Amino acid sequence: xxxxxxxxxxxxxxxxxxxxxxxxxxxxxxxxxxxxxxxxxxxxxxxxxxxxxxxxxxxxxxxxxxxxxxxxxxxxxxxxxxxxxxxxxxxxxxxxxxxxxxxxxxxxxxxxxxxxxxxxxxxxxxxxxxxxxxxxxxxxxxxxxxxxxxxxxxxxxxxxxxxxxxxxxxxxxxxxxxxxxxxxxxxxxx
Amino acid sequence: xxxxxxxxxxxxxxxxxxxxxxxxxxxxxxxxxxxxxxxxxxxxxxxxxxxxxxxxxxxxxxxxxxxxxxxxxxxxxxxxxxxxxxxxxxxxxxxxxxxxxxxxxxxxxxxxxxxxxxxxxxxxxxxxxxxxxxxxxxxxxxxxxxxxxxxxxxxxxxxxxxxxxxxxxxxxxxxxxxxxxxxxxxxxxxxxxxxxxxxxxxxxxxxxxxxxxxxxxxxxxxxxxxxxxxxxxxxxxxxxxxxxxxxxxxxxxxxxxxxxxxxxxxxxxxxxxxxxxxxxxxxxxxxxxxxxxxxxxxxxxxxxxxxxxxxxxxxxxxxxxxxxxxxxxxxxxxxxxxxxxxxxxxxxxxxxxxxxxxxxxxxxxxxxxxxxxxxxxxxxxxxxxxxxxxxxxxxxxxxxxxxxxxxxxxxxxxxxxxxxxxxxxxxxxxxxxxxxxxxxxxxxxxxxxxxxxxxxxxxxxxxxxxxxxxxxxxxxxxxxxxxxxxxxxxxxxxxxxxxxxxxxxxxxxxxxxxxxxxxxxxxxxxxxxxxxxxxxxxxxxxxxxxxxxxxxxxxxxxxxxxxxxxxxxxxxxxxxxxxxxxxxxxxxxxxxxxxxxxxxxxxxxxxxxxxxxxxxxxxxxxxxxxxxxxxxxxxxxxxxxxxxxxxxxxxxxxxxxxxxxxxxxxxxxxxxxxxxxxxxxxxxxxxxxxxxxxxxxxxxxxxxxxxxxxxxxxxxxxx
Numbered sequence: 003x004x005x006x007x008x009x010x011x012x013x014x015x016x017x018x019x020x021x022x023x024x025x026x027x028x029x030x031x032x033x034x035x036x037x038x039x040x041x042x043x044x045x046x047x048x049x050x051x052x053x054x055x056x057x058x059x060x061x062x063x064x065x066x067x068x069x070x071x072x073x074x075x076x077x078x079x080x081x082x083x084x085x086x087x088x089x090x091x092x093x094x095x096x097x098x099x100x101x102x103x104x105x106x107x108x109x110x111x112x113x114x115x116x117x118x119x120x121x122x123x124x125x126x127x128x129x130x131x132x133x134x135x136x137x138x139x140x141x142x143x144x145x146x147x148x149x150x151x152x153x154x155x156x157x158x159x160x161x162x163x164x165x166x167x168x169x170x171x172x173x174x175x176x177x178x179x180x181x182x183x184x185x186x187x188x189x190x191x192x
Numbered sequence: 193x194x195x196x197x198x199x200x201x202x203x204x205x206x207x208x209x210x211x212x213x214x215x216x217x218x219x220x221x222x223x224x225x226x227x228x229x230x231x232x233x234x235x236x237x238x239x240x241x242x243x244x245x246x247x248x249x250x251x252x253x254x255x256x257x258x259x260x261x262x263x264x265x266x267x268x269x270x271x272x273x274x275x276x277x278x279x280x281x282x283x284x285x286x287x288x289x290x291x292x293x294x295x296x297x298x299x300x301x302x303x304x305x306x307x308x309x310x311x312x313x314x315x316x317x318x319x320x321x322x323x324x325x326x327x328x329x330x331x332x333x334x335x336x337x338x339x340x341x342x343x344x345x346x347x348x349x350x351x352x353x354x355x356x357x358x359x360x361x362x363x364x365x366x367x368x369x370x371x372x373x374x375x376x377x378x379x380x381x382x383x384x385x386x387x388x389x390x391x392x393x394x395x396x397x398x399x400x401x402x403x404x405x406x407x408x409x410x411x412x413x414x415x416x417x418x419x420x421x422x423x424x425x426x427x428x429x430x431x432x433x434x435x436x437x438x439x440x441x442x443x444x445x446x447x448x449x450x451x452x453x454x455x456x457x458x459x460x461x462x463x464x465x466x467x468x469x470x471x472x473x474x475x476x477x478x479x480x481x482x483x484x485x486x487x488x489x490x491x492x493x494x495x496x497x498x499x500x501x502x503x504x505x506x507x508x509x510x511x512x513x514x515x516x517x518x519x520x521x522x523x524x525x526x527x528x529x530x531x532x533x534x535x536x537x538x539x540x541x542x543x544x545x546x547x548x549x550x551x552x553x554x555x556x557x558x559x560x561x562x563x564x565x566x567x568x569x570x571x572x573x574x575x576x577x578x579x580x581x582x583x584x585x586x587x588x589x590x591x592x593x594x595x596x597x598x599x600x601x602x603x604x605x606x607x608x609x610x611x612x613x614x615x616x617x618x619x620x621x622x623x624x625x626x627x628x629x630x631x632x633x634x635x636x637x638x639x640x641x642x643x644x645x646x647x648x649x650x651x652x653x654x655x656x657x658x659x660x661x662x663x664x665x666x667x668x669x670x671x672x673x674x675x676x677x678x679x680x681x682x683x684x685x686x687x688x689x690x691x692x693x694x695x696x697x698x699x700x701x702x703x704x705x706x707x708x709x710x711x712x713x714x715x716x717x718x719x720x721x722x723x724x725x726x727x728x729x730x731x732x733x734x735x736x737x738x739x740x741x742x743x744x745x746x747x748x749x750x751x752x753x754x755x756x757x758x759x760x761x762x763x764x765x766x767x768x769x770x771x772x773x774x775x776x777x778x779x780x781x782x783x784x785x786x787x788x789x790x791x792x793x794x795x796x797x798x799x800x801x802x803x804x805x806x807x808x809x810x811x812x813x814x815x816x817x818x819x820x821x822x823x824x825x826x827x828x829x830x831x832x833x834x835x836x837x838x839x840x841x842x843x844x845x846x847x848x849x850x851x852x853x854x855x856x857x858x859x860x861x862x863x864x865x866x867x868x869x870x871x872x873x874x875x876x877x878x879x880x881x882x883x884x885x886x887x888x889x890x891x892x893x894x895x896x897x898x899x900x901x902x903x904x905x906x907x908x909x910x911x
Contacts, residue, residue: 011897013893013896021887021891024886025886027882027886028882030879031882063573063574063605064541085540087541114875115879115880152872154872163356169873175880180874180876
């Protein structure tokens, strides 16, 4: 009986620590995503006021490039350059297609559990706003929602016309990360 | 208590099962892992849930590839495309006739987006209405658009050809009557590609697919202007496409290859063939045609000249003497010796897959070096670090040590590219007495996420001196604008590696090329010392088997054209008499046409690529050239407007788009005309699930504690 109880205690300790560790790791990702947005938004405000590209923190290798208001009204500040590092901090703009103040395909990536989580409930006809570095805001209307394979890169290719493409991982709730599917929200100027 | 317990189990089992569902499916259930009775049913429930989820995911995947057109009532005009090509030596003159047929009972405006080769110069537009035609005029883009819109309103026939990207054009036709056909004829010109002893040309036929928007028309008024709809392969009739080629190679042809489509061939003479598409194919893939002249007739120099409105133009193609391996010397000693400085971006943006690709690329490069070469490595994030103070000789131990060093690198920190470039430029290279034979090359491996591009271009220009800068782009979305222009400034090339699997092939190509330069510092002058107006300018370095191809203006009383370039150990000089012409020119049965157009088109791409010229200046220059040479550019469009009204006021008119075919092989990367990432970036983390599962596990731990009789008191106080 005593032995069984010891096993039980040990099991409890192990399971509890694994549990807390997972909460910690998940929480860290969420906290980083949230805290970084605060700093990035500050940098954005300073940048739009001064006109000088401002790094959100001194050792950052990116700066904010746009602000986006998602269909649910959530406001996010977008970073320049798609990289794993940047994505942890905010939605990121693909640099070789259109910038928010240019004509073409504006492609923005975001994580599906933090910044772009709300895209799951986006609907056709929903409005999305993008503010460029000069403070000009363009309103877009969602025209298509689709799931594509990660190899179908044409959704992220340049277009001759103005278009906004938001991309995040699909499905939204899954235990396996690095899946092959992407949720693609396309919008055109309303 | 039991209730909570069961719920916990179900959810936990569900997540566990999700994580290793394949193993679970093999075992056929969760029974063994669940100690309590009755839970197997719940496990089966969970299993059903998983299966449902799987099937959902599969369905969702299909959704992305299946497109539906919600415009049931919208009818597109039928269209056929007829292409006629006339190849004269190096010049290909192409006529594209697009016929719009209105099959509906309403008046319509038709619009068709189509691709053309990258260097096509569109210079003629004719709008055919029955037997008569209206010749198009070149106008600044905005003015042409206004004229077209006015014609649309006024009910007269009009056509507008616009360029959207160097290789994407659109045609619009206003006011097509019910059941009427209208033909839009455009002409363009391009130079035939010559490489590795083979001439080739390519005709693209479809624009990469776009989505079908499913918003009602009234919500998005300009939807027709921006999105071509894809044809439904089942219901819509196919787009007939015909292609006829009059191939006058100017040289006896050894063999003609037509890998993309079947052609019928008719041989007129040794160097003159007539080809046509064997069957009117649908417009769903590029047409590729190539031909090889008989080996003994490989041209060393070909010159074409033409006078247009009193102004002379020339096009010169010459194959400089290749660097051959002398019988009495080893392979490497006949070539330049390389001193390569690798610059590797190890900033935070490279973290993950990118740094692994970059390290592989660098290691591959190191292993390509020859014993008489030398190397160094610069790594950088927010600061630049030199691997060695000076260039290192290539020996087995130095390479082995460098490979180990590269293996140990990790990505973190900011991106200070200027520091890295300065460090690379600071490495002394001139300690070899025989310096003309030494090539100073910088291979810059990065994802190019930088903001201060202009400052970097300035730095490259000021400090480059005799070096060549080759950029290698890594990752799913490198900044190709920066990479291409940095390479251009650095007189090198840009290589894009999108996937670890491509590292070997791409780096092998780059290294086999840069280890064998044939000529550099190529310049053109007139023998009387006058300067030549030639494009591209500057002429890029030539590598093995690459011909020199320049177009130029011929002034009055022009003397001989002198071409100079630096080869391994001597200066190459070639003097061409532009009046005598050459053997090839004399064989021409008719004079080549449109050299002025090619000269202008080459100049336009040089202007467009030049990072020194501001956008305003570019627009001014290109618009002026477009207007003068009558060609469609980013800032000039061709417009044809009929004088006689066609549609009476008040008649209803609809907008119709011609839906392009889906490119053959939907998943093919070639489907995309524009630069695209190799794959879409990873955007999923499982933070929420981690928190959720973590919470469940913690709860479970407490439950273990609670169910223990020894801890019964604690449990009571807890609950």
